[in-house]
Amino acid sequence: MPSDDPLSRERAHLADSRAALRSMREDVQSLDIRDVTANWVNAEVLTRQIDERIKALADLSHTPLFFGRLDYLHAPGAEQAEGAEGERFYIGRRHVHDAGGDPMVIDWRAPVSQPFYRASKKTPLDIALRRRFGYTGGDLTAYEDEHLSDPAETAGTSKLLQQEIERPRVGPMRDIVATIQPEQDEIVRSGLGGTVCVQGGPGTGKTAVGLHRVAYLLYAHRDRLARTGTLVIGPNASFLHYIEQVLPALGELEVKQATVADLVAHVEVRGADEAATAVLKGDARMAEVLRRAVRAHVTLPTEQVVVVRGSRRWRVPEYELTAIVQELLDRDIRYGAARDALPQRIAHAVLVQMERAGEAPDDRVQDAVARNPAVKAAVKAIWPPVDPAKLVFRLLSDADFLALHAEGVLSEDEQETIRWAKPVRSVKSVKWAAADAVLIDEATDLVQRTHSLGHVVLDEAQDLSPMQYRAVGRRCTTGSATVLGDLAQGTTPWATRSWEEALAHLGKSEAVVEELTAGFRVPTDVITYASRLLPHIAPGLAPVASVRENPGFFEVRAIRETAADTTAAAAEVIAACEELLAREGSVGLIAADGRVPGLAEALAKAGVSHLAPGEETTASARLTLVPASLAKGLEYDYVVLDEPRAVVDGEPDERTGLRRLYVTLTRAVSGLIVTHADALPAQLEG
Numbered sequence: 001m002p003s004d005d006p007l008s009r010e011r012a013h014l015a016d017s018r019a020a021l022r023s024m025r026e027d028v029q030s031l032d033i034r035d036v037t038a039n040w041v042n043a044e045v046l047t048r049q050i051d052e053r054i055k056a057l058a059d060l061s062h063t064p065l066f067f068g069r070l071d072y073l074h075a076p077g078a079e080q081a082e083g084a085e086g087e088r089f090y091i092g093r094r095h096v097h098d099a100g101g102d103p104m105v106i107d108w109r110a111p112v113s114q115p116f117y118r119a120s121k122k123t124p125l126d127i128a129l130r131r132r133f134g135y136t137g138g139d140l141t142a143y144e145d146e147h148l149s150d151p152a153e154t155a156g157t158s159k160l161l162q163q164e165i166e167r168p169r170v171g172p173m174r175d176i177v178a179t180i181q182p183e184q185d186e187i188v189r190s191g192l193g194g195t196v197c198v199q200g201g202p203g204t205g206k207t208a209v210g211l212h213r214v215a216y217l218l219y220a221h222r223d224r225l226a227r228t229g230t231l232v233i234g235p236n237a238s239f240l241h242y243i244e245q246v247l248p249a250l251g252e253l254e255v256k257q258a259t260v261a262d263l264v265a266h267v268e269v270r271g272a273d274e275a276a277t278a279v280l281k282g283d284a285r286m287a288e289v290l291r292r293a294v295r296a297h298v299t300l301p302t303e304q305v306v307v308v309r310g311s312r313r314w315r316v317p318e319y320e321l322t323a324i325v326q327e328l329l330d331r332d333i334r335y336g337a338a339r340d341a342l343p344q345r346i347a348h349a350v351l352v353q354m355e356r357a358g359e360a361p362d363d364r365v366q367d368a369v370a371r372n373p374a375v376k377a378a379v380k381a382i383w384p385p386v387d388p389a390k391l392v393f394r395l396l397s398d399a400d401f402l403a404l405h406a407e408g409v410l411s412e413d414e415q416e417t418i419r420w421a422k423p424v425r426s427v428k429s430v431k432w433a434a435a436d437a438v439l440i441d442e443a444t445d446l447v448q449r450t451h452s453l454g455h456v457v458l459d460e461a462q463d464l465s466p467m468q469y470r471a472v473g474r475r476c477t478t479g480s481a482t483v484l485g486d487l488a489q490g491t492t493p494w495a496t497r498s499w500e501e502a503l504a505h506l507g508k509s510e511a512v513v514e515e516l517t518a519g520f521r522v523p524t525d526v527i528t529y530a531s532r533l534l535p536h537i538a539p540g541l542a543p544v545a546s547v548r549e550n551p552g553f554f555e556v557r558a559i560r561e562t563a564a565d566t567t568a569a570a571a572e573v574i575a576a577c578e579e580l581l582a583r584e585g586s587v588g589l590i591a592a593d594g595r596v597p598g599l600a601e602a603l604a605k606a607g608v609s610h611l612a613p614g615e616e617t618t619a620s621a622r623l624t625l626v627p628a629s630l631a632k633g634l635e636y637d638y639v640v641l642d643e644p645r646a647v648v649d650g651e652p653d654e655r656t657g658l659r660r661l662y663v664t665l666t667r668a669v670s671g672l673i674v675t676h677a678d679a680l681p682a683q684l685e686g
């Protein structure tokens with residue numbers, strides 16, 4: 001093999017790096033922990049860590065070990081001193097070093113890798129050469145060079161980058177490390193201290209950016225985040241399933257995932273609210289009602305406490321008790337923490353008296369006094385325990401109790417709207433609605449501080465109510481967040497109107513709002529068509545500009561449907577799916593929720609097998625039947641969108657309907673067929 005042709009040299013470096021990775025893995029596998037661990041608990045922990053390290057060092061045949069190379073003009077870090085030598089780095093998903101400890105591949109998150117994403121002809125960042133590698137089935141088959149510091153070379157668009165963007169989608173979401181764009185990289189690498197909010201239209205890479213930011217933060221602040229934890233919040237289980245492979249592919253196995261409902265699952269949700277009720281229950285004013293209701297459990301003392309010890313009686317007079325209680329009420333501590341502190345405060349008052357009487361009591365005496373039945377009884381009367389679910393139960397069932405705490409906060413009509421129409425017998429027989437669980441979570445936090453994580457990524461944030469933002473916010477009070485969303489895709493009755501407002505509810509008003517407008521998913525013709533809806537659903541938002549070169553495939557197909565002949569119409573929808581299945585990649589048939597059962601039946605009759613959203617598409621099962629309500633965040637190479645009118649009519653109001661339509665129109669990567677028997681919504685007419 002001629003070793004001086006550049007491609008051969010790069011392939012040789014790949015082979016050497018693979019071998020080095022193999023020996024790194026073998027080194028870990030051969031670790032003998034028997035000598036270093038004295039007990040089995042340590043051994044178990046260590047074994048788990050070693051197993052994880054082995055997993056992280058796996059050489060995945062379908063993900064290239066490196067995807068880029070940087071040749072620096074000078075040694076990085078060295079002041080650009082004359083004669084300083086340039087260095088060469090291969091950029092990949094993880095760090096690989098040779099037997100001598102010299103790096104063969106550098107982690108994409110390392111500072112020296114950053115120019116791979118940021119350098120340009122205008123700001124070359126000391127880079128002489130940026131090389132991108134192309135792979136075919138695990139083999140390094142191509143490369144592409146940019147001489148960033150060479151004034152003679154003109155900047156062009158990268159073919160490999162374009163190919164990566166155009167690559168057909170099969171299976172779950174994948175990482176974008178090889179092609180993160182400069183404006184995305186700025187978000188990915190922004191510091192752990194600050195919260196970032198990203199507004200971006202469909203397919204601008206918000207989800208991808210959020211996941212890569214966690215991976216970056218875990219690299220840059222591994223110890224701190226390992227202690228405090230990280231969490232990715234998504235709208236539903238099928239969405240979480242779709243994105244769950246991305247972080248493990250980047251070597252990060254520890255990030256938890258949840259929906260907002262999972263976070264607040266204090267009670268089983270078995271009921272549903274009318275929209276108006278849910279909107280009110282999700283209103284931030286409910287936090288004030290709950291705060292008042294919790295505090296109202298405190299009753300100022302009406303009598304002294306008498307503690308009998310041996311032959312002595314110690315009295316804490318009412319005025320002194322009142323002062324203690326008042327001081328606890330004035331302090332910014334949780335109801336439960338104050339309740340825990342109260343017996344010790346009373347005991348302390350007793351101890352002061354003992355000392356005055358010439359005794360010398362120690363801490364054990366104070367503890368004993370705190371546990372004295374008289375003190376316990378006083379605490380129970382003054383500061384009784386609060387059960388959050390029972391509290392919410394009482395607010396929603398007891399008109400007087402609600403009126404007392406909602407006075408001046410909710411109008412009488414509003415109080416009536418949130419109260420249960422029919423009396424509910426006990427807290428056990430309540431059919432809790434989703435918004436109730438969020439109220440219970442708020443009440444729980446008033447009693448006991450919620451544990452805060454180090455970093456939270458909140459995806460599809462635009463659908464959260466103010467109370468849900470608060471629930472997420474208390475899970476990152478001492479940490480930071482990445483908030484991702486698109487105001488035009490808000491489809492809940494309480495959808496976010498402005499990011500400033502949302503961030504205030506989250507408790508992160510200081511966050512910066514960034515906007516992404518380059519679209520990596522939807523082809524130009526399709527996004528142009530969908531953007532016709534923007535003035536009606538989110539006036540003021542800039543339309544997405546597709547960066548895809550492939551113009552894509554787009555067709556609006558009128559089909560005939562009469563009441564008597566729905567089968568023939570379904571047959572035409574299925575024919576459209578089959579047309580698209582003849583191409584490479586995944587196909588989604590998206591329809592109004594109400595039409596999904598009929599289409600499922602028609603597909604079964606026609607012998608066309610299909611999956612549900614969240615189920616993995618494979619080379620042999622490529623068609624997914626997607627209810628419009630679950631389409632958010634997902635993407636397919638080709639989409640058949642069934643009956644736009646029905647998608648709009650499936651929602652309680654037209655604006656929400658048009659937003660749902662906007663979501664469903666923007667799921668396709670390579671092509672879209674819209675089939676309709678009914679007239680199209682007027683807003684789609686150009």
Ligand SMILES: Nc1ncnc2c1ncn2[C@@H]1O[C@H](COP(=O)(O)OP(=O)(O)OP(=O)(O)O)[C@@H](O)[C@H]1O
Nearest residue numbers: 176179180181202203204205206207208520521633
């Ligand atoms: N820099 C990039 N290089 C290659 N592909 C990218 C890049 N950024 C995003 N993509 C791809 O574009 C598609 C859309 O990305 P993503 O789902 O993150 O967008 P989104 O903004 O969250 O969309 P939505 O608003 O519809 O949820 C994904 O397939 C993603 O991998």
